[in-house]
Amino acid sequence: MSDSATFFGDSTLTELEGRLLEIYDGLKEILKRDDCPPCVLFSVKQSLAALYPAVNDLGLAYEYLFDYGV
Amino acid sequence: MGTDQTYSPYWNPKMELADRATISRWQMHKFQKTLAFAYANSSLWKKKLDDAGVHPSQIRSLEDVRKVPFLTKKEYLDSQEQEPLFGDILAAPIEFVMNYHQTSGTSGRTPLRVADGRRDWSWMVDAWAEGLWALGVRPTDVAYIAFSYGPFIGFWISHYAFEKIGAMTVPGGGQSSEARIRQILDLGVTVVVATPTYGLRLAQTAREMGVDLAKESKVRLTVHAGEPGASIPATKQMMESMWGAKCGDFGGMSECGANFYYSCSERSEGVHLHEDHFLLEVIDPITTEPAPYGQRGELVMTPFGRGSLPAIRYRTGDLVEKMPASACACGRSFDLFRGAIIGRADDMRVIRGVNVFPSAIEDIVRQHDEVDEFQIVFTRQGFQDEVTVNVDLLPHAYATRCNTLAAELSRSLSEAHEGLRINVVAVEPGSLPRFELKSRRIIDKR
Numbered sequence: 221m222s223d224s225a226t227f228f229g230d231s232t233l234t235e236l237e238g239r240l241l242e243i244y245d246g247l248k249e250i251l252k253r254d255d256c257p258p259c260v261l262f263s264v265k266q267s268l269a270a271l272y273p274a275v276n277d278l279g280l281a282y283e284y285l286f287d288y289g290v
Numbered sequence: 291m292g293t294d295q296t297y298s299p300y301w302n303p304k305m306e307l308a309d310r311a312t313i314s315r316w317q318m319h320k321f322q323k324t325l326a327f328a329y330a331n332s333s334l335w336k337k338k339l340d341d342a343g344v345h346p347s348q349i350r351s352l353e354d355v356r357k358v359p360f361l362t363k364k365e366y367l368d369s370q371e372q373e374p375l376f377g378d379i380l381a382a383p384i385e386f387v388m389n390y391h392q393t394s395g396t397s398g399r400t401p402l403r404v405a406d407g408r409r410d411w412s413w414m415v416d417a418w419a420e421g422l423w424a425l426g427v428r429p430t431d432v433a434y435i436a437f438s439y440g441p442f443i444g445f446w447i448s449h450y451a452f453e454k455i456g457a458m459t460v461p462g463g464g465q466s467s468e469a470r471i472r473q474i475l476d477l478g479v480t481v482v483v484a485t486p487t488y489g490l491r492l493a494q495t496a497r498e499m500g501v502d503l504a505k506e507s508k509v510r511l512t513v514h515a516g517e518p519g520a521s522i523p524a525t526k527q528m529m530e531s532m533w534g535a536k537c538g539d540f541g542g543m544s545e546c547g548a549n550f551y552y553s554c555s556e557r558s559e560g561v562h563l564h565e566d567h568f569l570l571e572v573i574d575p576i577t578t579e580p581a582p583y584g585q586r587g588e589l590v591m592t593p594f595g596r597g598s599l600p601a602i603r604y605r606t607g608d609l610v611e612k613m614p615a616s617a618c619a620c621g622r623s624f625d626l627f628r629g630a631i632i633g634r635a636d637d638m639r640v641i642r643g644v645n646v647f648p649s650a651i652e653d654i655v656r657q658h659d660e661v662d663e664f665q666i667v668f669t670r671q672g673f674q675d676e677v678t679v680n681v682d683l684l685p686h687a688y689a690t691r692c693n694t695l696a697a698e699l700s701r702s703l704s705e706a707h708e709g710l711r712i713n714v715v716a717v718e719p720g721s722l723p724r725f726e727l728k729s730r731r732i733i734d735k736r
Contacts, residue, residue, distance in 0.1 A: 277420075290409050
């Protein structure tokens with residue numbers, strides 16, 4: 221789980237924010253696996269990069285993703 | 291979902307409408323993480339901070355940020371010359387960078403190189419999209435990128451930002467200006483992207499083709515970046531008149547990735563700082579003390595999304611004047627730069643005790659739409675410095691009133707510069723160079 225859910229000072233996440241983080245963290249989980257064929261691996265990398273601005277813009281996560289190759 | 295009326299006017303209302311304390315808290319969080327990452331991963335930053343006796347853990351407030359040493363363009367270039375390709379500023383595993391760009395290079399030096407990974411590129415595109423959305427770009431638009439698509443980062447990011455919004459995005463690379471005008475008309479283009487210089491050039495080309503863009507095209511927005519100009523009042527007015535469209539100004543630079551300011555859809559005297567994606571400080575360039583609202587100073591920026599090449603407290607050399615967000619009616623909480631980039635610290639010349647800014651000259655020259663192009667030449671005659679403005683007039687103006695116009699311009703320029711004599715010479719039409727990217731209108735022969 222991303223460690224930064226309350227940077228804006230919010231005590232709770234909205235339902236939308238919670239869903240976004242769930243998907244975002246799910247993509248990171250997939251990238252930790254070693255059984256992804258290239259079509260999955262690079263699509264998920266691209267998806268994680270694409271989703272990052274949404275969680276960053278909402279103040280849910282601000283982090284580097286080089287460990288995920290992203 | 292899907293109709294224009296259902297969209298929020300703000301790309302990210304949570305941040306764009308946040309109060310100042312929230313913005314500052316968010317910026318501090320990002321600055322701390324950016325600095326810690328740079329310290330851990332970039333040998334240039336490890337050395338710089340160690341030499342300054344600063345550890346990232348000591349930076350706990352925006353006031354503390356001033357303890358962090360500046361980064362200069364010279365350091366950036368030196369780093370890349372000493373350790374090609376990207377220098378010891380590089381903070382990312384090279385195998386994870388995927389986008390390469392470079393500047394055109396100046397004074398025979400190696401060009402400045404930048405490289406971005408997937409996350410960083412996605413951040414840049416999102417930041418551009420936020421600005422375009424604020425200006426009024428929507429999925430129903432047809433965007434035309436009048437750009438050569440070379441190695442300069444220029445409008446590459448904007449291309450993907452239009453795509454992200456869902457606008458039909460037309461790459462206008464590798465064509466003549468006439469062909470581009472025909473495409474703009476044929477495709478029903480509603481947004482045109484170009485440098486300010488080239489935006490005017492395109493409009494002039496249309497006139498020469500007998501096309502009145504304001505009446506015959508569907509263009510409603512023009513988007514400009516790459517050089518100052520779109521916020522110079524006379525240039526902006528000329529652009530809006532020739533295109534019959536609202537003109538937006540976006541500021542970016544290769545070293546920092548995304549755009550750091552943008553125009554919104556309101557008419558205000560300024561452009562919004564991208565405060566959710568950058569820490570933008572304004573300092574007195576001599577004392578390096580912070581410059582308050584209303585005081586002209588040098589822009590120092592820290593982008594929060596360029597992980598591969600951390601440009602922390604980067605001295606841009608650009609002169610700006612900050613004003614509070616309340617000066618714009620759009621409701622955004624982000625402060626503004628009055629008139630965007632006012633000039634460059636190294637562009638200003640002192641001629642016989644008078645400060646001469648090329649942007650101030652442009653503002654006067656562009657009030658005359660008979661001037662197609664211009665050039666500012668500094669010379670030394672004996673012990674005296676001289677400034678001459680060469681104006682390249684439209685053929686009919688050159689034939690009928692070149693001497694009168696040159697005299698009028700010389701008088702206006704002199705009045706705006708404490709009575710300084712500024713020579714104006716009308717040159718043969720078409721004899722001055724034209725530019726698609728960054729214009730080079732200043733020649734210093736001293």
